[in-house]
Amino acid sequence: MSDLSKLIGERLRIARKEKGLSQEELGSYSDLHPTYIGQLERGEKNITLETLDKILSSLGIELNEFFSFSFLDEDLVIYQIVNRLKKLSNNDLQLILKMLGNH
Known part of the structure; x- marks a missing residue:
């Protein structure tokens, strides 16, 4: 699936958990x-x-509120970093660790 599907799915998961729902x-x-x-949250389905709208209504979230989330949202930033790290070679990961001071 696309990065957009995964991003929306992760945002849905965060919103659901914030409401304390399974x-x-x-x-x-x-x-x-x-x-x-679950498939939506994992970005497996568009x-x-x-x-x-149906899901957001159940969560009590307006459509415009859902899409106004900041890309500085800590959970989304972590999600994006992890996804990018997964695509790197082992050598690149070692280089990043070295740059971070974790030899």
Whole structure:
């Protein structure tokens, strides 16, 4: 899936957890299967605007609020860093560790 699907999925996961809901509870509230919620959160499925609206309504979040999240949001920054690190070679990772002072 695309980086956008993964980013939206991660944002959904963060929003769900902030509300203290399990995937099963969110699925029940939004009339969606919990497995589908998990697939969306992992970025395995593309989400339609209608489905996103349904989920966000269940979370009590406005569509514009959801998309106004800052890329400086700590969880999203960590997510982006980890995804980029996963794509690097072992040599590149060693170089980064060296630059960070962790020989």
